[in-house]
Amino acid sequence: MTGAPGGSPVREGRPGSVRPRKDTPVKPTEPARPTTTPTTRELLGAATRHSGPHCVALCLVSVTATGAGLLLPTALGRALDLLLAHGPATRWVLACAGLVLLLTLLDGCETVLGGTVDARSTAFLRGRTTGHVLAVGPRLTLRFGSGDLVARLVGNAAQAGTAPTARAALLASLAGPVGAVVALALIDPWLAAVFLTGAPVLALLLRGLARDTASCVADYQRVQGRIAAALAEAVAGARTIRAAGTADRDTARVLRPLPELGRAGRRMWHVQGRAAAQAVAVAPLLHLGVVAVAGLLLARHRVSAGDVLAASRYAVLATGVGVLVGRVSGLVRARTAADRLAEVRAHPAPGYGERSLPPGGPGRLELRGVTARRGGRTVLDSVDLVVPGGTTLAVVGRSGSGKSLLAALAGRLTDPDAGEVLLDGVPLPALSRSGLRTAIAHAFDRPALLGTTVGDTIGLGLPRPCPARVREAARTARADDFVRRLPDGYATPLSRAPHSGGEAQRLGLARAFAQGGRLLVLDDALSSLDTVTEHQVTEAVFGTADGGTRLVVAHRAATAARADAVAWLDGGRVRAVGPHTELWRDPAYRAVFGPAPAQPDAAGTADGTEVIR
Numbered sequence: 001m002t003g004a005p006g007g008s009p010v011r012e013g014r015p016g017s018v019r020p021r022k023d024t025p026v027k028p029t030e031p032a033r034p035t036t037t038p039t040t041r042e043l044l045g046a047a048t049r050h051s052g053p054h055c056v057a058l059c060l061v062s063v064t065a066t067g068a069g070l071l072l073p074t075a076l077g078r079a080l081d082l083l084l085a086h087g088p089a090t091r092w093v094l095a096c097a098g099l100v101l102l103l104t105l106l107d108g109c110e111t112v113l114g115g116t117v118d119a120r121s122t123a124f125l126r127g128r129t130t131g132h133v134l135a136v137g138p139r140l141t142l143r144f145g146s147g148d149l150v151a152r153l154v155g156n157a158a159q160a161g162t163a164p165t166a167r168a169a170l171l172a173s174l175a176g177p178v179g180a181v182v183a184l185a186l187i188d189p190w191l192a193a194v195f196l197t198g199a200p201v202l203a204l205l206l207r208g209l210a211r212d213t214a215s216c217v218a219d220y221q222r223v224q225g226r227i228a229a230a231l232a233e234a235v236a237g238a239r240t241i242r243a244a245g246t247a248d249r250d251t252a253r254v255l256r257p258l259p260e261l262g263r264a265g266r267r268m269w270h271v272q273g274r275a276a277a278q279a280v281a282v283a284p285l286l287h288l289g290v291v292a293v294a295g296l297l298l299a300r301h302r303v304s305a306g307d308v309l310a311a312s313r314y315a316v317l318a319t320g321v322g323v324l325v326g327r328v329s330g331l332v333r334a335r336t337a338a339d340r341l342a343e344v345r346a347h348p349a350p351g352y353g354e355r356s357l358p359p360g361g362p363g364r365l366e367l368r369g370v371t372a373r374r375g376g377r378t379v380l381d382s383v384d385l386v387v388p389g390g391t392t393l394a395v396v397g398r399s400g401s402g403k404s405l406l407a408a409l410a411g412r413l414t415d416p417d418a419g420e421v422l423l424d425g426v427p428l429p430a431l432s433r434s435g436l437r438t439a440i441a442h443a444f445d446r447p448a449l450l451g452t453t454v455g456d457t458i459g460l461g462l463p464r465p466c467p468a469r470v471r472e473a474a475r476t477a478r479a480d481d482f483v484r485r486l487p488d489g490y491a492t493p494l495s496r497a498p499h500s501g502g503e504a505q506r507l508g509l510a511r512a513f514a515q516g517g518r519l520l521v522l523d524d525a526l527s528s529l530d531t532v533t534e535h536q537v538t539e540a541v542f543g544t545a546d547g548g549t550r551l552v553v554a555h556r557a558a559t560a561a562r563a564d565a566v567a568w569l570d571g572g573r574v575r576a577v578g579p580h581t582e583l584w585r586d587p588a589y590r591a592v593f594g595p596a597p598a599q600p601d602a603a604g605t606a607d608g609t610e611v612i613r
Contacts, residue, residue, distance in 0.1 A: 040335060040342045046128070047121040048164045054120065055164050058113040062172035065106040070179045072099045073313035077306030084305055114165045122161030126153055129341050135349035137414055142375065143347065147232030148225035152340050156221060159337035166331040173327045180318035184290065187307050187314075194293050195318050198286045205282070209275040209325060213332040216271055220264040221340060223257050230254040275325050283319035290315035350415055353430035357439055361424030362389020363518030363549035365410055370419035372405055379405050381572040382419070389424070389518070392542055392550040394560040394580070396592055397569030403553045406569065407523040410551050411440040423519060437461060441515040443525035446501075447508025454483055454497050455490035458510045465514075473514035476540045478533050479506035501528040509537060522552045526559065538562060557584075557593045568592070 048055055075096045082089035130153055133140050140149060185192035231254050234241060241250050294311040297303045303311070365387040372380040379402040387393045395403050408414045409421055412428040421428050428436060451457035458474060459465025470490065474480040482503055486492040499507070505528045512520060522541065526534050541550060542562040554560045561580045568575045568589055576583060583589045 040338045043125070043128075043342055043345065044160070044163045044335070044338050047124050047161065048167070050124040051117045051120040051164060054113060054117045055168065058110065058117055058165065058168045059171060061106055061109050061113060062168050063175060065103060065110060066172045066175045066179065068099050068102050068106065069176065069317065070183060070314075072096065072103070073310040073317075074183070075099060076313070077304070077308075077310035079306070080309055081304050081306035114169075117165050117168075118162050120161075121164050122158050125160055125338075125341060126157045129153055129157060129344055132345055132349055136347050137350075138408075139414065140344065140347055144225075144344065145229035145232070146236075147227075147229030149344070150232060151225045151228035152344060155224065156337040156340045159221075160334050160341055162330065163334035163338060166327065166334050170324075170327040170331055173323050177318045177324075180314040183314045184311060184318065187311055188294075188297055188303055190293055190297065191290055191311050191315075194289045195286055195315065197289075198282055201282050205275060209271065209328055212271040213268065213329050214336055216264055216268040217333050217336040218339070220261065220268055221336060223261040223264055225340070226257050227254065227261065230256075272325065272329055286319050287312075287315045290318075350412070351429065352433045352436070354432055355426055355430045356435050357424050357426055357431065357518070361518060363439075364389040364422075364424050365519060365549055365551065366422040366425075367406075367409070368420050368422070370409060370416045370421060372402070372409060372414070372416045374405070378572055380409075380416075380569075383572075383574055385567060385574055385577070387549055387551065389549050391564040392552060392562075394552045394554040394563035394566045395569060396554050396560055396566055396589075398592055401569040402572060403569055404523050406567075407442075407521050407551060407553050411442050411519070411521045412436060413442070438515075439517045440519045440521065441512040441517045442521045442523065443505075443509045443512035445505070445524035445527050447504060447511070447525075449494055449499075449504060449507060452493060453488075453490065454486065454492050454494060454507070457494060457507055458490075458514055460511055461515055469514055470510075473510040474507075476513045476537075477506045477510035478536050479503065479510045482506075502530060502533065505529060506533070506537070513540075516548070518548060520548055520550045522550070524553045524555060527555065555593075560593075 075092055079089045079092035079096060082092060133149060133153070144152070181192050181195060184195060234250050234254050241247055291308070291312050294303060294308045298305065298308050365385075367383050367385040370380055370383045370385075371378065379400075383406070395406055397403050405414070409416055412421065415429070423431075423439060431439070449457045451460050455465070455467065455470050458470045458479075462469075467490070471480060474483055474490075482499075483490055483492075486497050505525060509522075509525055512522070512525075520541075526537060529537060538559060541552065550563075552559065552563060554563070554566075557580070560566050563580065565578060566580050566583055567577050568583060570588075576586075576589075
C-alpha cells in the first residue's frame with residue numbers, strides 16, 4: 001500500500017508485497033537484546049538476597065539454638081556429677097534451666113523469622129515471574145497453558161519461597177551432628193571413632209534421598225500442572241459445558257491425571273519413608289555403640305557418669321538423621337519448584353531500545369520480509385507491506401490466515417521470527433518501552449477490562465488519566481451512555497458494573513481512543529457491536545482526519561469498503577493490496593466474506609440503501 005495520505009492506494013510490486021519507498025531511507029538498527037534468563041540457582045539466590053537481613057538473622061538464631069542445644073548435655077552431665085558427689089550443683093541446674101528457656105525463646109524467634117522469610121521470598125518470586133509472564137506475552141500461554149502457569153505462580157512459587165528457610169534450617173541441622181561428634185571427641189576420642197564408623201552409611205543415605213526425592217517431586221508437580229491446566233480450560237468453557245450437558249464427562253477429564261498424581265505422591269512418601277526406616281535401622285546401632293563404649297570407659301574410670309549422660313545425648317544429636325531427612329526433602333522440593341519457575345523464566349522477554357520516533361511523524365508502518373511461526377507452523381511467510389501515514393488499511397482473509405498475528409506484529413505484541421517491523425522508519429525493537437506504547441494503541445475482540453473502576457479501565461496505560469479525555473474517548477466509542485447509567489458512572493467498580501460483550505468491546509475501544517498515538521490497531525474490535533453502534537464507531541474510526549494510521553482486522557465487506565486500502569492475506573502471504581472495489585472483482589476475494597449478493601459501493605451500499613454487515 002503506497003501513496004500520499006488521503007490518496008488512493010494501489011497495488012505495487014510483486015503480488016503479496018509492497019516495496020518500501022525509495023525516498024525514505026532507513027538505516028539498519030541493531031535490535032534490542034532480550035533480557036537474560038536466570039537459572040534455578042540464580043533465581044533462588046536473588047530471592048535470598050531480597051530477604052538478606054532476615055535470612056542472616058534466621059541463620060544466626062538457628063546456629064545459636066544449635067549451640068545452646070550442644071551445651072545442654074554438658075551442663076546436665078556436670079550437674080549430675082556434682083549431685084552424685086553431693087556437691088553444690090545449684091549453678092549448673094540454673095544453667096540447664098537457662099539453656100532450656102533460651103532454646104524455647106530461640107525456637108519462637110526461628111518460627112517467626114522463618115515465616116517472614118518464606119512470605120517475602122514467595123512474594124518476590126511471584127512478582128518476578130508474573131512480571132516476566134506478562135512481558136513475554138501470549139507465547140508462554142501457548143507453551144505452558146494458562147492453568148499450568150497459574151499453578152506455577154501460586155503453588156510452585158510458594159514451595160520455592162521456602163528455599164532460603166530450608167537452607168538455613170539445613171545448615172543448623174548439619175551443625176548439630178558435627179558439633180555433637182566434636183563434643184564426643186572432647187569427652188573421649190573413642191566415642192567419636194565409634195560414631196564415625198557409620199558416618200559413610202548416613203552420607204550415602206542422604207545422597208540417595210536427595211536424588212530420588214528430586215525425581216518424584218518433579219513428577220508430582222508436573223501432574224499438578226496438568227490438572228490445573230485442564231481445570232482452567234473447563235472453567236473458561238463452563239457455559240459450553242453446561243449447555244452441552246457434559247459436566248460429568250468434563251469432570252472426569254479434569255481429574256483423569258489423579259491416579260498418576262497418586263502414584264507420584266505415594267512414590268514420594270515411599271522414598272522418604274524408606275530413608276527414615278534406614279535411618280532408624282542405622283542410628284540406634286550407632287547410639288548403642290557410643291553408649292556401650294562410654295559404659296566401658298566408665299568402668300575403667302576414664303569418664304564420669306555425667307560424661308556418659310552427655311555422650312548419650314550427643315549420640316542422639318549426632319544420629320539425628322530423621323531431622324536431616326526432613327530438611328533435605330524440604331530443600332529438594334523447594335529447588336524442584338524453583339526449576340519450574342526457571343522454565344518459565346527461560347523464555348526471554350523482549351528487549352527495548354532507547355530510540356525515539358521522529359517528531360511529527362505521520363505513523364508510516366512498514367513490514368519487511370516478516371515471517372512468523374506458531375506451533376511449528378509458518379503463519380506469515382516473508383510478508384512485505386507498507387501503510388502510509390494517515391491512511392487506513394483493512395486486513396482481511398479466511399480464518400487462520402494470520403490476520404490477528406499481523407496485527408500483533410504491527411504493535412509489537414509479539415516479535416517476528418524473521419524480518420522487521422518499522423514505524424516512521426524506526427524498527428520497533430529499537431524504541432523505548434514508553435515510546436512504543438505511547439505511539440501504538442490496540443483494541444481487541446475480547447478486551448480484558450483491568451482496573452478498579454470503569455474510568456480506570458478506560459484510562460489504563462495513560463501516565464495521568466484525565467477525566468475529560470476518558471469521557472471523550474467513551475463518547476467516541478459510544479460507551480458514554482451506558483457508563484452514565486451505572487450506579488456511580490465512571491467511578492463504578494468493575495465488579496459492580498455488569499456489561500455485555502458489546503459493552504465490554506466498547507470499553508476496550510474507548511481505552512484505545514483515549515491512548516491515541518500514531519498507530520491504532522483494531523483486531524476484530526467491532527465484532528460484538530450491534531449494527532447501529534458498529535456503524536457509529538466505524539464512522540469515528542474511518543471518518544477522522546487526525547493524521548493517525550489505522551490497521552483494522554475486518555471480517556465484513558462493509559468495513560473493508562470504508563478503508564483506504566485492503567491487504568488480502570491468503571496462505572501466509574499478502575495475496576494482493578488495493579482498494580476494496582478493485583479486489584471485489586476477484587471471486588476468491590468475495591468468497592472471503594461468504595455469500596454476498598452484490599458489491600457495496602463506495603458509500604457501503606449495494607442498491608442505494610445503507611448496508612451494515
